[in-house]
Amino acid sequence: MQDIQEIFDRVKKFKADQKVIRDAYKSELSHSSEYQEVKDEIEKLKIHKKEIESTVKSAMIKDFEKLEDLKLDIDADNEMISDLAFNRLIKGEKVEILDELGNKYDPIIIVKFQKVK
Numbered sequence: 001m002q003d004i005q006e007i008f009d010r011v012k013k014f015k016a017d018q019k020v021i022r023d024a025y026k027s028e029l030s031h032s033s034e035y036q037e038v039k040d041e042i043e044k045l046k047i048h049k050k051e052i053e054s055t056v057k058s059a060m061i062k063d064f065e066k067l068e069d070l071k072l073d074i075d076a077d078n079e080m081i082s083d084l085a086f087n088r089l090i091k092g093e094k095v096e097i098l099d100e101l102g103n104k105y106d107p108i109i110i111v112k113f114q115k116v117k
Contacts, residue, residue: 085107089107095107
């Protein structure tokens with residue numbers, strides 16, 4: 001089995017290689033006049049799209065308020081599900097959820113590393 005530090009160092013090197021290639025790609029695109037023209041046209045269309053969305057959204061303001069409330073409720077309930085599942089897993093209990101079609105959902109635990117400040 002490989003050392004965690006070796007794998008971490010290898011990932012850092014791969015990310016540095018990716019950055020070099022991405023930067024070269026962006027540099028080449030910035031020198032293309034056709035690309036710049038298309039990019040400007042896309043920006044104009046995005047602004048026009050936002051104007052249309054804003055008009056429709058203002059006509060449906062009550063629905064959008066409800067949509068925001070639903071989003072907050074969903075986020076809170078998902079956090080509660082995660083907390084309950086984690087606590088049961090710590091106790092050694094089996095955790096699984098079934099949807100309306102009978103599909104099973106098992107919990108997934110992910111470990112990530114964060115730079116110490």
